[in-house]
Amino acid sequence: MKQVKLNEVKEYIESYKSRAVKRSNRVVFGKHLVSPRISSKIRRILRQIKSKGDVKARIPVNLDLDRLIEAYPPDIPRFNKDMVHVICKSVYSQMKTLGEDFCHPRKHEPFYVPLNAVMLKKQIGNHYMKVVAWMMQVGILQCDGSYQAGSVSKGFKFGPSYSYESRWVTITDTILLRKLRKIADMPIPRHYCKRVVNRLENALQDGGLQIDAPKAEAWVNARYNASMAKAMKGKGKLTPEEVEIIRQIQLEDIKTIASGNIKLIQDDFGHRLHTPLTRLPKELRPFITYKGEELAEVDISGSQLLMATRLLDKRNYPLRGNKAQPDLSEVFTGSYLEVTGDKRRDTTIMFLDSLQSRYSKGFQEMDFVKDAASGEVYSRIVEELEKISYFKPALTEKEKRAKVKKTLLKQLFASPYFHKHKWLYKGKAGEIWSLFTTIYPEFAELTDHIKSKNHKDMSMILQRMESVLIIGRVCKRIQDEHPEVFIATIHDCLVTTKANKDLVRKILEEELQTYVGVAGTFSEKEWSMPKPVESPGS
Incomplete structure (x- = not known):
């Protein structure tokens, strides 16, 4: 040669x-x-x-780093602008897992997200917190101040001077480039049921999911104008900055769905799946179709409380080598009840035995189990609150139930000992929790036991139980038995075409009965055209 x-x-x-x-x-x-x-x-x-070419990072559109560095020179070893770019990229990445209420799975305050400290340390180095501190000093980031060692991490969001609207910049630092390219080569994390999750993502990316973008964007802009008018007068619950952020997030989600490039993110907290569908307002859902067919949703009524009934049955706690219920290790990993030994399990089993002994009730006889299975927990509390004239006369029954549900779930997942949560257990809100503990004392005591080490354990365990049911059982069975059926998830809600709604409900009912042990109640809704615009802060 x-x-x-x-x-x-x-x-x-x-x-x-x-x-x-x-x-x-x-x-x-x-x-x-x-x-x-x-x-x-x-x-x-x-x-x-x-190499994969340029590596880009997303930063606020009006961020002028050169001016800030000149005005506030950072005293950080080997500082360069790309360090700030990488942290902005991390904030935007975490914001993809915001829910419909714009809260992160690990945070209770809207728009605040935790930073991935392990990943940032690998990329920037040990002084990444100095870069974050400098960004807070100059107003790029804000911190919620929430921190509790081992349970609550700090939350961050962009400062009021910087919008959610973004632009792309190219990373030029060679060391950061090498590290970022290694991360880019890694597969997207799948924390549970990898094969099922990948097939769900493929269904979203096959070109069948479509949205009437012009009408959806017009609705978002109309709602923005109404909400901004209230926010400027100080009448709404949202600030003008928050109204603007919501508008930009929603417009970006619409563009993402229209492009067909929908990425499915699974968080490591409750193993829930996050897509633009999960965050899109309910009023925008009717604009979405699949291959020209209208969609419908099947929802479990009171799913969180229904999952919680499993915690009252001692057979549902992890035991090393439990082949009968292998999903338990997925549910409890990372919590106080993790399968690291039998001592913690035995403590909980003895606690449940003492509950049954003190209240002379077995698992199936407990009021909480019965009411959760029939979807009557919130309604029963509303009835008791009406006896003491708790609600304003103008509220409808639906509004009363929604108020009780929102407050009670916050209390169920919060801690009375954490300074930012104490208000939930005092005053008007505290009356709801006091009544709940009176009606369902067994479950209230068990809740305190599970949250004794880390109050986030309760929400994490229940969300993972929900993921096992929805992803690991229902979606997997539909994919295996009916691969032609379109299916998507919005946490405890399943989305499919109207023609397949009855099939999906039937499978959901069967799997719920098998998994939880009680028959739940369900609601169905076809995605019809939206009602006139209303302000979210009204």
Whole structure:
């Protein structure tokens, strides 16, 4: 074979962009064989060319770093602008898991997100917190001040001067580039049921999901104008900055659905799935179709409380080597009840036995189990509150139930000992919790026991139980038995076409009965056209 010179190889690489095949310690370019003497140099050139090109980060559109660095010089070793770019990228990435109430799974305050400290330390180094502190000093980030060692992490969001609207910048620091490219090569994390989750993502990306973008954007802008008018007068619950953030998030979600490039993110907290569908307002859902067919949803009424009934049955606690219920290790991993030994389980089992002994009731006889199965927990509390004239006369029954549900779920997942949660257990809100503990004393005591080490354990365990049911059982069964059926999830809600609504409900009912042990109640809703615009802060 003809041996070529290094300069000729460089020209070949530049022209044909590394059409190379390595053979042993030599490199072949087309029909030309390169001598071993220069193979190492060529391989280095190949690595540079075969890299994935530019790595971009998303930053606020009005962020002027040069001006800020000049006005407030950072005293940080080896500081460069790309460190700030990477942290902004991390904030935007975490905001993809915001729920419909714009709260992160690990945070109770809207718009605040935790930073992935482990990942930022790998990318920026040990002084990444100094970069975060400088960003707070100059107003790029705000912190919620919430921190409790081992249970509550700090939350961050962009300052009021910086909007959610973003632009892309290219990372130029070579060290950061190398680290970011390694991360980019890693697969998207799937914390539970990887195969099922990947197939759910493929269904969202097959081009069938469509949205009437012009009408949806018009609705968002109309709602924005109404909400902003109230916010400017101080009448709404939202600030003007929050109204603007909501508008930008919703417009971006609409564009994402219209493009068909929908990424499915599974959080590591409750293993829930997050897509633009999960965050989109209910009023926008009717604008969405699948291959021209209208959609419908099947929802479990009071799913969180229904999942909680399993916690009153001692058979549902982790035991090392429990082959009958392998999903328990997925549910309890990372909590106080994790399968790290039998001592914690035995403590909980003894606690449940003492509950049954003190209240002389078995699992199926407990009022909480009966009312949760029939979906009557919230209604029963509303009835008791009406006896003491708790509600304003203008509220409808639906509004009363919604108020009780919202407050009670917050109390169920919060801690009376954490300074930001104490208000939930005092005053008007505290009356709801006091009544709940009176009606369902067994479950209230068990809740305190589970939250004794970390109050987030309760929400994490219940969300993971929900994920096991919805993803690991219902979605998996539909994919295996009816692969032609479109299915998507909005946490405890299943979305499908109207024609397949009855099939999905039937499977959901069967799996719920098998998994929880009680028959629940369900609600169905077809995605009809939206009502006139109302302000979210009204």
